[in-house]
Amino acid sequence: MGxxxxxLAIVFPPLSVIGKGCGSFIIVFLLTLCGWVPGVIAALIILNNPN
Known part of the structure; x- marks a missing residue:
């Protein structure tokens, strides 16, 4: 995780996970619409996952 x-995950979470697949992008985008903090947490978790 660079x-x-x-x-980028802190500033705009959906853009940081765009390389992880469409599903991750949609999940993080929806969580960011619900609130900025859930989107950031989800983006950091997805980026920290080695798979």
Whole structure:
């Protein structure tokens, strides 16, 4: 997980997980619409997952 991805996950979470697949992008996007904090948490969890 690079520093740029972490910074991007904090600023705009859906954009940081766009390389992980469409499902991850949609989940993080919906959580970001519900609130910024859930979107950031989900993005950091997805980025931290090695799979």
């Amino acid at each position: 520093c740029l991805r972490v910074l």
